Amino acid sequence: MSASATLAAKLPRAKGFSLPRALFLVRRAAFPLAILAVWQAAASFGFTSPQTMPAPSLIVSSFWNLIVTGQLWPNLLTSLTRVIVGLTAGVTVGTALGLAAGLSRLGEDMIDPSVQMARTLPHLALIPLMILWFGIGETPKLVIIALGASFPIYLNLYSAIRGADRKLLEAGAVLGLSRAETIWNVVLPAALPGFLVGLRQALGIAWISLVVAEQINADSGIGYLVMNARDFLQTDVIFDGLLVYAALGLLTDRLVRSLEIHLLAWRPALLDRVGVLG
Amino acid sequence: MNMLTEAPPHSPNSLSSAGLAVEVRGLTRQYGPNSVLRGLDLVIRPGEFVALLGRSGSGKSTLLRTLAGLDPAPPGTLVAPAALGVVFQEPRLLPWKRVWKNVVLGLRLPDARPRAEAALREVGLSHRLNAWPLTLSGGEAQRAALARALVREPALLLLDEPFAALDALTRLRMQDLVLDLWRAHLPAVLLVTHDVDEALTLADRVLMLEDGKIALELPVSMPRPRRHESAVFGELRRELLSALGVVV
Numbered sequence: 417m418s419a420s421a422t423l424a425a426k427l428p429r430a431k432g433f434s435l436p437r438a439l440f441l442v443r444r445a446a447f448p449l450a451i452l453a454v455w456q457a458a459a460s461f462g463f464t465s466p467q468t469m470p471a472p473s474l475i476v477s478s479f480w481n482l483i484v485t486g487q488l489w490p491n492l493l494t495s496l497t498r499v500i501v502g503l504t505a506g507v508t509v510g511t512a513l514g515l516a517a518g519l520s521r522l523g524e525d526m527i528d529p530s531v532q533m534a535r536t537l538p539h540l541a542l543i544p545l546m547i548l549w550f551g552i553g554e555t556p557k558l559v560i561i562a563l564g565a566s567f568p569i570y571l572n573l574y575s576a577i578r579g580a581d582r583k584l585l586e587a588g589a590v591l592g593l594s595r596a597e598t599i600w601n602v603v604l605p606a607a608l609p610g611f612l613v614g615l616r617q618a619l620g621i622a623w624i625s626l627v628v629a630e631q632i633n634a635d636s637g638i639g640y641l642v643m644n645a646r647d648f649l650q651t652d653v654i655f656d657g658l659l660v661y662a663a664l665g666l667l668t669d670r671l672v673r674s675l676e677i678h679l680l681a682w683r684p685a686l687l688d689r690v691g692v693l694g
Numbered sequence: 695m696n697m698l699t700e701a702p703p704h705s706p707n708s709l710s711s712a713g714l715a716v717e718v719r720g721l722t723r724q725y726g727p728n729s730v731l732r733g734l735d736l737v738i739r740p741g742e743f744v745a746l747l748g749r750s751g752s753g754k755s756t757l758l759r760t761l762a763g764l765d766p767a768p769p770g771t772l773v774a775p776a777a778l779g780v781v782f783q784e785p786r787l788l789p790w791k792r793v794w795k796n797v798v799l800g801l802r803l804p805d806a807r808p809r810a811e812a813a814l815r816e817v818g819l820s821h822r823l824n825a826w827p828l829t830l831s832g833g834e835a836q837r838a839a840l841a842r843a844l845v846r847e848p849a850l851l852l853l854d855e856p857f858a859a860l861d862a863l864t865r866l867r868m869q870d871l872v873l874d875l876w877r878a879h880l881p882a883v884l885l886v887t888h889d890v891d892e893a894l895t896l897a898d899r900v901l902m903l904e905d906g907k908i909a910l911e912l913p914v915s916m917p918r919p920r921r922h923e924s925a926v927f928g929e930l931r932r933e934l935l936s937a938l939g940v941v942v
Contacts, residue, residue, distance in 0.1 A: 584786055584788060586764055587786035587787075588799075590780045591800035593799070593800045597800065601799065602788060605790040681826070682790045683789070
């Protein structure tokens with residue numbers, strides 16, 4: 417709709433060349449590039465050993481090797497599937513509980529104290545229990561990811577619903593909105609920014625949970641690749657795994673950001689920020 | 695100050711809203727130990743423009759909120775039309791709905807869009823139909839709020855210091871706009887304000903609230919448009935200001 421049209425007009429297209437933009441990119445890239453250069457030099461002149469700190473060039477070539485030997489894709493797919501399934505379950509449960517506690521007193525009384533108590537327990541500490549309960553297959557990994565992701569969703573959604581602007585609620589009441597209309601038109605849109613913050617936090621926690629869960633008894637996935645590489649002292653492959661985790665984290669964060677830009681197009685602050693960074 | 699009080703148009707013993715837009719009898723509202731309104735009586739005729747002055751904390755907003763149905767009124771003390779529009783000090787537009795959708799929010803009619811267009815044209819905002827509310831200026835947002843109140847053709851329009859947050863120039867334009875809209879639609883209007891000049895410029899009758907009651911009632915019969923420099927205007931302003939405790 418015209419929402420995206422307005423936004424598109426504000427976004428400077430990245431494809432066209434402009435000098436300020438090029439300088440901006442150079443400024444930002446200078447520091448990481450310098451570190452890479454020093455690292456490469458140190459490795460090439462033999463100051464570091466390939467077993468502890470392999471050269472960037474070696475990491476790149478072993479990454480390429482992972483791709484051509486077909487080891488990367490199936491394991492990447494496995495890890496990605498775990499995160500997607502676990503996250504979906506966690507977001508669903510967190511949203512359901514957040515809505516119930518946010519929209520009704522009864523739900524609040526029944527749900528909120530327990531969740532607030534449970535959230536103080538680091539969910540990764542439950543892994544030994546999960547293994548006892550669910551064995552060492554996929555289930556405990558998915559449960560850990562889902563559990564970790566559900567808390568930020570619940571907490572942010574619940575407080576965002578409760579924090580809906582009383583003045584807007586009054587305006588709705590004066591306009592004769594029914595309870596359902598008020599929830600749909602006022603409360604839920606008001607809670608959406610908070611929910612998206614929760615989604616971003618949930619994503620971060622889901623990746624952390626994945627990394628930890630995959631280091632225990634995994635026979636596939638990026639974590640399995642890394643653990644395997646450790647056993648064979650293939651430090652370069654460990655770095656490859658880290659690169660993949662970083663790229664996935666970045667990618668999914670980008671996805672939520674574009675979701676934010678699309679869903680929260682009404683916020684001038686967002687329009688401005690996009691304009692400045694674009 | 696009571697010598698200025700006009701005899702009410704009629705004094706029924708019980709509520710009989712025949713021919714009246716608003717009728718309040720003996721309204722008392724309490725918050726904790728403090729009573730904000732004490733046996734307040736108020737009558738507004740259809741199409742009448744009434745301004746309500748009072749110091750802060752005098753119960754102005756409580757009265758307006760009660761009339762708007764946001765605060766409950768004890769049974770038998772209040773008759774107000776169901777069709778009412780309210781404009782608050784802040785525009786209170788939903789930021790996630792485009793301006794025209796805000797205007798017709800809660801309107802259960804099939805031809806919402808043309809109605810929104812007509813209402814926004816009337817307040818001079820036809821060019822901002824599809825804008826996001828947070829991109830409007832203060833004056834524009836308040837005009838959208840006016841359009842939202844008037845699109846329902848209210849029998850009673852409640853204005854709660856609607857221009858207080860605007861700059862002086864915009865405030866004057868908005869006062870003209872409100873007068874035009876009032877003449878076109880002729881709702882009964884209750885304007886809550888702390889601005890004596892604004893009350894005298896707009897209203898048929900100025901009321902002053904003090905200690906939870908109407909302490910002063912001042913008919914304003916000057917023809918519109920009213921000039922602040924005129925002698926009558928100055929006389930009325932002095933009366934109101936001294937009633938408010940300002941030495942002039």
